[in-house]
Structures are given as C-alpha cells and as structure tokens.
Amino acid sequence: MAEVIRMPLLSDTMKEGVIAEWHKKVGDKVNSDDVIADVETDKATMEVMPYVDGTLLYIGVEKGSAAPVNGIIAIVGKEGEDYKSLLEDGATSTPVQEEAAPEAPKEEKKVAAPKPGEAEVIRMPLLSDTMKEGKIIAWHKKVGDVVKSDDVLAEVETDKATMEVMPYVDGTILYIGVEEGNAAKVNEIIAIVGKPGTDIETYLAGDNSASTVDASEEAPKQASAAASTTSTTVTTSNTDDRIKASPLAKKLASEKGIDISKVTGTGDNGRVIKRDIENYTPSAVAPSATSSNAPAMATAVTGQEGYTDIPVSQMRGAIARRLGESKFNAPHFYLRITINMDNAMASRKSINEVSTHKVSFNDLVIKASAMALRQHPFVNSSWLGDTIRQNHHIHIGTAVAIDDGLIVPVVKFADQKSLSEIAKEAKELATKARDKKLQPPEFTGNTFTISNLGMMGIDEFTAIINPPDSCILAVGNIVPTPVVENGEIVVRNLMKLTLSCDHRVVDGAVGSKFLQTLKAFLENPVTMLA
Numbered sequence: 001m002a003e004v005i006r007m008p009l010l011s012d013t014m015k016e017g018v019i020a021e022w023h024k025k026v027g028d029k030v031n032s033d034d035v036i037a038d039v040e041t042d043k044a045t046m047e048v049m050p051y052v053d054g055t056l057l058y059i060g061v062e063k064g065s066a067a068p069v070n071g072i073i074a075i076v077g078k079e080g081e082d083y084k085s086l087l088e089d090g091a092t093s094t095p096v097q098e099e100a101a102p103e104a105p106k107e108e109k110k111v112a113a114p115k116p117g118e119a120e121v122i123r124m125p126l127l128s129d130t131m132k133e134g135k136i137i138a139w140h141k142k143v144g145d146v147v148k149s150d151d152v153l154a155e156v157e158t159d160k161a162t163m164e165v166m167p168y169v170d171g172t173i174l175y176i177g178v179e180e181g182n183a184a185k186v187n188e189i190i191a192i193v194g195k196p197g198t199d200i201e202t203y204l205a206g207d208n209s210a211s212t213v214d215a216s217e218e219a220p221k222q223a224s225a226a227a228s229t230t231s232t233t234v235t236t237s238n239t240d241d242r243i244k245a246s247p248l249a250k251k252l253a254s255e256k257g258i259d260i261s262k263v264t265g266t267g268d269n270g271r272v273i274k275r276d277i278e279n280y281t282p283s284a285v286a287p288s289a290t291s292s293n294a295p296a297m298a299t300a301v302t303g304q305e306g307y308t309d310i311p312v313s314q315m316r317g318a319i320a321r322r323l324g325e326s327k328f329n330a331p332h333f334y335l336r337i338t339i340n341m342d343n344a345m346a347s348r349k350s351i352n353e354v355s356t357h358k359v360s361f362n363d364l365v366i367k368a369s370a371m372a373l374r375q376h377p378f379v380n381s382s383w384l385g386d387t388i389r390q391n392h393h394i395h396i397g398t399a400v401a402i403d404d405g406l407i408v409p410v411v412k413f414a415d416q417k418s419l420s421e422i423a424k425e426a427k428e429l430a431t432k433a434r435d436k437k438l439q440p441p442e443f444t445g446n447t448f449t450i451s452n453l454g455m456m457g458i459d460e461f462t463a464i465i466n467p468p469d470s471c472i473l474a475v476g477n478i479v480p481t482p483v484v485e486n487g488e489i490v491v492r493n494l495m496k497l498t499l500s501c502d503h504r505v506v507d508g509a510v511g512s513k514f515l516q517t518l519k520a521f522l523e524n525p526v527t528m529l530a
Contacts (some may be wrong), residue, residue: 036229097272138180172196335501379501446469
C-alpha cells in the first residue's frame with residue numbers, strides 16, 4: 001500500500017518548510033533511508049527520508065515552493081499503484097509531477113469535499129525515524145476550546161522522548177480522536193481545529209486510520225481519562241483522583257515522591273501540569289506520615305505482599321524491540337582491551353587550561369574512536385541483508401540515560417571536529433536529551449555508538465549493538481591499579497573497553513586492529529591533535 005510522505009515538524013516554531021532540493025524524481029526507486037529532499041525551515045536546512053521502500057509515485061511541491069507542516073509532499077508505493085484516493089483526503093499543496101494524468105474527480109466527491117479554510121486536520125506527527133505511533137500522555141485542551149496556533153494541544157510520548165503538539169492554526173477544537181493514554185499511528189487524525197459548526201465528517205470520511213471518538217461524547221470521556229493514573233498499584237490514594245492534574249504530572253509527582261495535592265497548578269482552571277511538578281519546592285516541614293492527604297507510598301509492610309504494575313512506555317517498548325532484534329538477529333562477539341590512561345589524564349588537564357569548553361574523558365574517547373574509524377572503515381559499516389554499507393562519514397552516537405530509558409544523541413562528523421567542539425556539542429546534546437528537547441536530526445544517523453558507564457563507577461561491561469551500527473564500544477571506569485613493569489610493581493590508571501561486534505560485518509581481526517589503533521590514540525593523545 002502506498003505511503004504518504006508529509007512535511008515533517010522539524011522545529012518547535014516551524015509552520016511550513018521550503019523544498020530546497022529534490023534528490024529523487026517520480027519513477028525513481030527509493031529505500032527507507034534515502035534522502036529524497038532537502039527542506040529549509042525557520043531554523044536550518046534538513047533532510048527528508050521516506051522511511052519506506054518503494055517507487056516515488058508523486059511529488060506535490062516543486063523545488064523552491066513551501067508546504068505547511070503535515071502537508072503532502074510525496075507518495076511512495078508500488079510501481080503503477082493507484083494513489084489518487086490518498087490525495088482526496090486533505091492534500092494541502094498543488095501537484096507538480098505525477099506518474100499519469102489525474103482522473104477527473106467524481107461529482108459527488110466534489111460536493112462532499114471540505115471547503116478550504118473551514119478546518120484543519122491535526123495528525124500524529126513523525127517525531128523520530130523509528131516512530132510508528134505516539135501515545136497521548138495528556139490533552140491540554142478539550143472539544144469546544146478556542147486555541148491559538150502556538151498553543152500546546154497535547155503531550156505525545158514517542159519511542160524517543162515526550163514532545164508537545166501544536167495546531168499551528170487559530171480556531172476551535174471540533175474533534176479529538178484519541179483519548180489520553182491511547183496511542184495513534186503516525187499521520188492518524190488526532191484532532192480537528194476550525195470554525196464552530198463545521199461538518200467534520202467530510203474530513204474524517206475516507207481516513208481509515210481515524211478514531212471513532214464522537215465529539216459529543218468527548219467531554220465525559222476526557223473527564224474519565226483525566227482521572228486515570230499511568231500505573232496500577234495494589235494500594236492507591238483516593239485523594240489523587242480528585243486532583244486536577246495531567247497524567248504526566250501525576251506520573252512525575254509519583255516518581256519524585258511529591259504530594260500532588262500540595263502543588264499549585266498553573267494550567268487551565270488550576271490544573272497541575274508537568275512544569276508545576278518540576279518547579280515544585282516542598283515546604284521545610286515534612287508532612288506527617290499519618291496524614292490522610294499523603295499519597296500512597298510503595299513501602300514494604302511486614303507480612304504483606306505487594307507489587308506495582310508499570311505500563312511500558314513508548315520509549316521502553318522501542319528499546320526492548322530494537323535491542324531484542326539486535327541481540328537475537330546480529331551474532332554478537334566481544335573484544336576487550338585495557339588502556340593506560342596516565343598520559344590521557346595529564347593531557348586532559350593541559351587541554352582544559354586552554355580549551356574554550358571543558359573536555360571530558362568521554363570526549364577524548366569520542367575523538368579517538370572517530371579517528372580510529374577513519375583507519376578501519378569496516379567498523380563504521382552496517383549490515384543491510386544483501387549488502388554491507390560502508391559509511392564514508394563518521395557520526396558518533398553517545399548513549400544518554402533519561403527517566404524513561406536511553407536515547408542516543410549523535411555528534412556528526414566527529415573526526416572533523418576539535419576536542420573543544422566535541423565537548424561543546426556533546427554537552428549541549430546531553431542536556432537537551434535529559435530535558436526531552438532533542439529534535440529528530442539530533443538523535444538519528446549514527447554510524448558507531450559509545451556507551452559510557454565508567455562515570456557511574458562500572459569497571460567493565462558489555463553493550464548490545466545499537467542498529468544500524470555494526471559495533472558499540474562499552475567504556476568502563478578509570479581505576480588506579482597495581483601492575484608489574486620491568487619487574488617492579490607500579491600503579492597505573494587503567495580503563496577497560498569492550499567492543500561488541502556484529503560478526504556478519506566485523507571479524508575478530510578487524511575489531512582487534514580497530515581497538516589497537518584506539519588504544520594508541522588514547523595512550524598518546526597528542527597524536528589526535530597532530
């Protein structure tokens with residue numbers, strides 16, 4: 001079945017994107033990770049990929065023209081496939097290329113078609129390259145509310161982060177298609193905004209993915225959804241259900257041990273929202289343990305069994321799926337090496353005396369890995385089934401732990417950047433990751449990944465390969481260790497590295513040579529500056 005490619009939301013202020021360049025034309029075969037176009041936004045020029053394999057059947061926006069966010073810009077499917085029905089449901093731009101001349105629309109469809117400007121369909125946006133669906137964590141508006149283009153309609157949990165959805169148009173919410181706590185597929189209709197009294201059925205007709213939530217029933221359903229919590233426990237508090245708060249706020253309050261009844265809400269009608277929990281400062285006097293307003297505590301009681309069922313988040317589900325596929329499909333093997341970090345420690349101290357940004361040991365590992373990858377390109381490769389893709393660019397992903405799991409921000413062209421540049425970029429990306437503000441281009445495109453648990457006191461470990469990479473480097477702690485040199489016992493600062501390799505791409509000798517080169521760079525960091 002043909003897939004619609006829409007103008008993606010590439011920045012928090014983006015309303016439309018200009019097609020700076022088409023890299024493919026109608027009739028071309030495309031792979032899911034091909035770049036089909038460059039899009040210029042209000043922030044930068046970014047690449048658009050189809051995320052599906054097939055033939056480019058339709059291009060809806062010519063080079064130099066703009067399309068609104070979620071507007072149809074292309075269609076990919078099987079060669080010769082009829083895609084006209086996809087255009088009847090809300091194509092927002094004028095087609096400039098087609099495989100065949102369009103058929104004249106039937107008269108009855110002209111009558112049923114919505115009038116331009118009456119309403120706008122809000123769809124589940126594509127917020128990451130691996131995203132298949134998004135879960136509505138909270139609705140901040142309800143049917144009948146008047147909204148502005150920059151209002152936050154809802155919070156959506158993806159497999160990468162929790163992000164905000166805005167309508168980008170002014171109007172009244174006419175329809176909400178997905179209840180809080182439920183998921184919607186990418187491009188599924190989640191809401192309609194427009195003029196009061198507009199017939200929304202003309203917008204929903206023909207959209208097979210739309211939910212069947214009736215607008216007249218939406219208010220009671222939302223009230224019911226708002227009363228539900230994000231996890232089920234054996235013992236619960238009746239008080240929390242009477243508090244006006246978003247599910248995300250309740251979840252954060254529970255995780256932080258905050259009594260949500262003590263938090264002042266700044267949302268609509270005093271509703272407690274995410275920022276209220278994040279900014280909450282408890283009073284100096286701790287509440288009594290016997291207070292009837294205290295939230296239920298998941299503490300062990302002598303002689304009483306108990307448990308907490310925690311729903312799997314979109315991110316945790318994606319981690320389980322992708323790493324499960326990697327572990328069981330890619331034949332892993334592991335290579336370990338020990339690095340003498342004495343010179344690295346001395347060099348880092350000297351570098352930080354002149355660097356514009358503080359360089360960490362992880363930054364040194366990123367730089368050394370990037371330079372070693374330049375000499376060993378097979379380690380910078382991906383298994384594609386019938387081919388091995390040897391990447392000519394070096395994009396280093398660094399695993400960052402966040403509340404819901406892991407995300408991998410990417411330092412792109414790491415081999416071409418100085419240590420100061422890497423330090424600055426890595427710190428900014430890690431901060432944005434923890435604040436859940438990373439944009440899709442910042443956590444996609446890795447060709448090699450580093451996972452560093454040394455900073456958490458772990459001496460050594462093995463990591464699961466992060467697709468589509470063929471290797472991942474696990475970095476342990478730097479530990480002062482007695483060693484024997486020239487018959488004498490001396491103390492050296494040693495760091496253990498473990499390289500997980502996909503044996504379909506990387507053989508033992510190839511991985512070993514890569515580690516030897518990496519070791520040489522780290523044990524003599526001045527060679528990275530030459």
